[in-house]
Amino acid sequence: MTTGVRRPGPLWWLWYAMGGGLPPRYRKWVLRDVSAPLWPVRQVLRSMVQLVPVGVLLVLLVPGELWVRLVAVLGGALVGLMYAASFVHLTTEHRAIKAGHPGGAAQAARDRLAAPGRAAADARYEERYRQAPEVPALGSPTPASPTPASPTPRDSE
Numbered sequence: 001m002t003t004g005v006r007r008p009g010p011l012w013w014l015w016y017a018m019g020g021g022l023p024p025r026y027r028k029w030v031l032r033d034v035s036a037p038l039w040p041v042r043q044v045l046r047s048m049v050q051l052v053p054v055g056v057l058l059v060l061l062v063p064g065e066l067w068v069r070l071v072a073v074l075g076g077a078l079v080g081l082m083y084a085a086s087f088v089h090l091t092t093e094h095r096a097i098k099a100g101h102p103g104g105a106a107q108a109a110r111d112r113l114a115a116p117g118r119a120a121a122d123a124r125y126e127e128r129y130r131q132a133p134e135v136p137a138l139g140s141p142t143p144a145s146p147t148p149a150s151p152t153p154r155d156s157e
Contacts (some may be wrong), residue, residue, distance in 0.1 A: 005029050017049040021098040030099035034092035035109035040085070043092055047084035051077050 005028045008016060016022050022030060033042060055073040062069055084091070089107070096106040111118075 005032055014049070016095075017046040019050070024100060027099045027101070031096055031101055031105060031109055034096050034106040035113060037113070039092060039110065040088050043088045044081060044084055047081060048077075051080050 006025055007013075007029055008022055008026050012022060012026070016026075016030075033039070036042065055077060058073050058076075059066075059069045062072075092106050093103065097103055
């Protein structure tokens with residue numbers, strides 16, 4: 001864990017996972033949380049924490065066959081997780097803003113963390129695909145230009 005970053009206790013984390021804001025003393029932790037290397041996985045897991053209580057209540061309270069209730073809850077959870085994955089960038093930015101960071105701070109932190117790897121990938125790409133084409137020297141023979149094809153009956157119309 002990074003020095004000076006205070007992690008919330010279990011109750012505060014549960015409140016945070018359910019969408020609540022944290023006190024200012026956890027501001028650095030929130031930014032670290034939404035920009036850590038596995039930040040999308042963390043966000044999807046937090047979404048599952050939100051879905052579990054609703055799913056348990058539905059399985060326990062809705063009448064019908066158990067397998068039908070379980071499949072229905074599973075289907076609803078999968079749809080909910082698809083939405084959570086679709087909006088993962090927006091929800092992490094919103095969490096950072098609620099913690100007092102300016103808009104775009106989470107993405108900027110992720111970009112800073114990914115910069116060394118991104119620079120190396122860009123260099124590999126440049127080396128592989130952006131080499132200057134070989135230009136023949138002045139006076140050297142150039143490849144013969146292709147001869148035009150013989151005219152077809154359509155060309156003469």
